[in-house]
Amino acid sequence: MHRRALLAAPLFAPAVARGQLLDRPVRLIIPYSAGGVADTVARILQQRVSEQLGLSLIVENRTGAAGAIGAGFVAQAPPDGHTLLLEGATSITGPLANRSLPFDYGNMPLCAQITAAPYVLGIKAGFPADDLRGFLAEARRRPGEVTFGTPGVAHIAHLMGELLQSLADVRLEHVPFRGGADAAREVAGGRIDACIISESSFNPVLHGERGRVIATTGGTRRPNLPNVPAIGEIVPGYELATWMMIFSPPGTPMPVRQRISQAFAAAVNDPRLRARIEESGNDPVSTGPEQAEALWRSERTKLTGLMQRAGLVQG
Numbered sequence: 001m002h003r004r005a006l007l008a009a010p011l012f013a014p015a016v017a018r019g020q021l022l023d024r025p026v027r028l029i030i031p032y033s034a035g036g037v038a039d040t041v042a043r044i045l046q047q048r049v050s051e052q053l054g055l056s057l058i059v060e061n062r063t064g065a066a067g068a069i070g071a072g073f074v075a076q077a078p079p080d081g082h083t084l085l086l087e088g089a090t091s092i093t094g095p096l097a098n099r100s101l102p103f104d105y106g107n108m109p110l111c112a113q114i115t116a117a118p119y120v121l122g123i124k125a126g127f128p129a130d131d132l133r134g135f136l137a138e139a140r141r142r143p144g145e146v147t148f149g150t151p152g153v154a155h156i157a158h159l160m161g162e163l164l165q166s167l168a169d170v171r172l173e174h175v176p177f178r179g180g181a182d183a184a185r186e187v188a189g190g191r192i193d194a195c196i197i198s199e200s201s202f203n204p205v206l207h208g209e210r211g212r213v214i215a216t217t218g219g220t221r222r223p224n225l226p227n228v229p230a231i232g233e234i235v236p237g238y239e240l241a242t243w244m245m246i247f248s249p250p251g252t253p254m255p256v257r258q259r260i261s262q263a264f265a266a267a268v269n270d271p272r273l274r275a276r277i278e279e280s281g282n283d284p285v286s287t288g289p290e291q292a293e294a295l296w297r298s299e300r301t302k303l304t305g306l307m308q309r310a311g312l313v314q315g
Contacts, residue, residue: 021259025056027083028246031070032151033063033179037198037282038086038244041115044276045267052263063178066094066152068101071247075103079251081260084111089156089242092300096307097154099314106300109254110292111246112261114268115282118218118241119157121148121164121231122202123194124187124211132215132234135194139170147173149183149195154312156242157196159303160217162310164196168235187211199225199281217241224281240306243285243299245292257289 028046030038042059050057062070067090077083091105121132129135139146150157153176165172175192177183180201186192187202188210195202196217205211215231216222219239231238246264248257265286267273277284287295307313 021256022053022055022081024082025058026053026081026260027058027060029070029074029083029085030059030061031063031067031085031087032061033177033181034061035181035184035201035204036151036179037117037200037280038088039179039181040198040200040280041244041277041282042086044273044280045114045264048267048270048273049263052266053259065098066090066155066158066176068094068098071105071108072101072103074247074249075108077249079249079253081248081252081256083249084260085247086114086244087247088244089299089303090152090154091245091247092296092303093156093159093307093312094154096304096313105247107250108247109250109252109257110289110296111248111252111257112264112289113243113245113285113287113292113295114264115277116241116243116285117198117282118216118222118230119160119196120199120202120213120225120228120281121194121196121215121217122184122187122205122211122213124190124192125209126190127193130212130214132229132231135214136168136170136234139168139172143171144173147175147192147194149175149177149186149192149197151180151183151197152176152178156240156303159306159310159312160196160240162312163238163240163306164231164235166310167238203281222281224278243295244282245296254289261288 046057074085129138180197183195184201184205187195188205218241268284268286274284
């Protein structure tokens with residue numbers, strides 16, 4: 001055997017001994033900007049997943065088109081588990097609003113669900129209201145003038161905003177960005193009035209005292225935000241949260257998906273990492289491919305109805 005091969009062999013031996021199905025670094029594509037919720041969670045888990053796989057997990061941001069740029073890249077990758085996608089409910093809402101996507105999220109096999117969480121409604125410092133009732137009153141006073149940012153057109157956050165407008169009978173101006181972190185920076189700079197994004201994306205605004213959270217989109221209050229109401233407390237019938245799952249390219253075999261699922265489960269169930277995920281405003285979840293796909297199908301039915309009622313479905 002060549003000397004270099006002899007030197008390299010021990011590096012891969014532990015992975016092979018554990019029944020490793022992957023033989024080189026795995027790329028986890030984040031389809032939104034750095035600092036957003038997907039990016040934050042991915043980097044919390046990165047090292048532990050790498051240890052479980054016995055090889056490097058590389059986190060890579062490919063932004064644009066409400067996540068479709070990154071997703072399209074993964075959809076065209078070889079089905080060997082070496083290129084993965086971390087995405088949420090926008091995998092359902094995006095295609096409903098854009099029928100021209102050259103790929104189908106439904107054909108991308110799921111490996112695992114890793115989080116569930118509501119988003120937050122945050123406002124800029126100096127906005128002429130400091131709670132949700134005041135925000136809605138201001139929106140009614142200036143219809144179509146109060147702006148709110150999201151990670152993109154047809155992103156789940158866009159639907160959250162449309163649902164709020166419908167149920168609260170207000171008209172807001174939607175401003176799409178490439179990710180939640182970008183929307184947060186615009187709120188911090190006072191260039192837009194509000195945003196609907198993940199808690200982790202909005203945290204820098206809070207820490208810099210350049211804005212505040214006035215509501216969450218879930219059905220109940222968050223344990224770490226006990227003084228922040230759920231929108232449904234003020235707007236009856238409102239409840240909409242999201243989740244993050246690991247997608248793989250079409251045709252990825254089940255044994256590979258299960259191996260990836262096991263690695264992420266070990267990371268998500270690490271007590272230290274669970275605490276960090278919770279601190280970012282997410283609930284850690286650990287499910288395998290079958291459970292993730294069952295939830296995705298159920299969510300597709302629910303979100304399709306919401307998108308239709310909001311008038312966001314194309315064609």
